[in-house]
Amino acid sequence: MNYYTISQLAQEFDISTRTIRYYEERGMIAPMRTETGQRLYTKKDRAVLKLILRGKRFGFSLEEIHEMISLFDKDRTGRKQLERTIEYGEKKLKEVSERIEDLMQLKQEMEAILEDFKQRLKELGESDEHF
Amino acid sequence: MNYYTISQLAQEFDISTRTIRYYEERGMIAPMRTETGQRLYTKKDRAVLKLILRGKRFGFSLEEIHEMISLFDKDRTGRKQLERTIEYGEKKLKEVSERIEDLMQLKQEMEAILEDFKQRLKELGESDEHF
DNA sequence: ATTGACTTTTACGTAAACGTAAATTAAAAT
DNA sequence: ATTTTAATTTACGTTTACGTAAAAGTCAAT
Numbered sequence: 135m136n137y138y139t140i141s142q143l144a145q146e147f148d149i150s151t152r153t154i155r156y157y158e159e160r161g162m163i164a165p166m167r168t169e170t171g172q173r174l175y176t177k178k179d180r181a182v183l184k185l186i187l188r189g190k191r192f193g194f195s196l197e198e199i200h201e202m203i204s205l206f207d208k209d210r211t212g213r214k215q216l217e218r219t220i221e222y223g224e225k226k227l228k229e230v231s232e233r234i235e236d237l238m239q240l241k242q243e244m245e246a247i248l249e250d251f252k253q254r255l256k257e258l259g260e261s262d263e264h265f
Numbered sequence: 266m267n268y269y270t271i272s273q274l275a276q277e278f279d280i281s282t283r284t285i286r287y288y289e290e291r292g293m294i295a296p297m298r299t300e301t302g303q304r305l306y307t308k309k310d311r312a313v314l315k316l317i318l319r320g321k322r323f324g325f326s327l328e329e330i331h332e333m334i335s336l337f338d339k340d341r342t343g344r345k346q347l348e349r350t351i352e353y354g355e356k357k358l359k360e361v362s363e364r365i366e367d368l369m370q371l372k373q374e375m376e377a378i379l380e381d382f383k384q385r386l387k388e389l390g391e392s393d394e395h396f
Numbered sequence: 397a398t399t400g401a402c403t404t405t406t407a408c409g410t411a412a413a414c415g416t417a418a419a420t421t422a423a424a425a426t
Numbered sequence: 427a428t429t430t431t432a433a434t435t436t437a438c439g440t441t442t443a444c445g446t447a448a449a450a451g452t453c454a455a456t
Contacts (some may be wrong), residue, residue, distance in 0.1 A: 282398095283416085284414065287413070299422095301422060
């Protein structure tokens with residue numbers, strides 16, 4: 135397994151190194167260090183970063199994202215733990231589903247408006263052709 | 266047609282009056298005023314507010330939302346205007362579609378993880394039954 | 397070995413999106 | 427008429443999510 139440096143990840147995801155360090159500050163990533171203190175990121179760290187950025191695109195706060203990550207990340211061995219994780223997961227899943235519904239409605243509305251605009255444009259075109 | 270006061274809208278959408286005034290500060294809503302200066306919101310204003318809040322849930326910035334609103338709001342009479350509006354609209358529509366795709370992928374991943382957790386819980390249950 | 401690019405920590409700065417408080421005025425309720 | 431509740435403007439405060447700069451150490455390349 136090979137590692138990524140912080141600037142490699144920063145470049146790949148088009149974010150600043152500061153941003154990555156900030157996520158670490160918040161306890162969302164925990165890369166290993168070399169003897170001299172340089173951060174080394176594994177594939178798993180990279181995946182977590184990806185998750186964070188995706189969450190952000192959806193408008194989740196870093197706090198919410200943190201919650202989700204830590205839930206799905208840890209070993210949930212005990213029955214109670216498992217049950218709670220499942221419950222939380224289903225709640226979050228529902229939220230996501232609702233957002234999808236919401237977005238699809240928005241999409242439809244935008245499509246309708248666009249159709250209307252296009253119709254208007256077409257009519258403009260026709261009236262032009264008569265002159 | 267009847268009007269809403271600022272606190273009525275605030276209550277309905279579970280936001281503060283400050284928030285609504287802030288949107289006005291940014292030029293996103295422009296309610297009429299009574300002689301004494303009280304804001305009165307029409308159904309249309311209410312619809313705009315709804316749009317803003319929905320946009321926020323999707324993670325759009327107020328600036329982006331403002332752009333969208335002003336585009337779809339104004340009378341776009343000229344051909345050039347119409348064409349530009351349609352172009353912009355299609356761009357935004359594409360963004361929305363991408364977000365939907367993205368969210369659906371997230372949903373699937375969450376479902377898979379949840380299934381896994383549920384399976385584990387089930388196995389725990391079975392092993393219990395033998396003792 | 398030294399230059400230059402990269403990394404580290406520390407720390408102050410900032411934009412967005414409001415929160416909160418104060419002072420004042422208006423509307424609604426008793 | 428007078429409380430109570432709601433509204434207004436002005437203005438400073440706060441949180442989130444980083445940006446930016448400084449000082450110092452480290453890595454990579456010539």
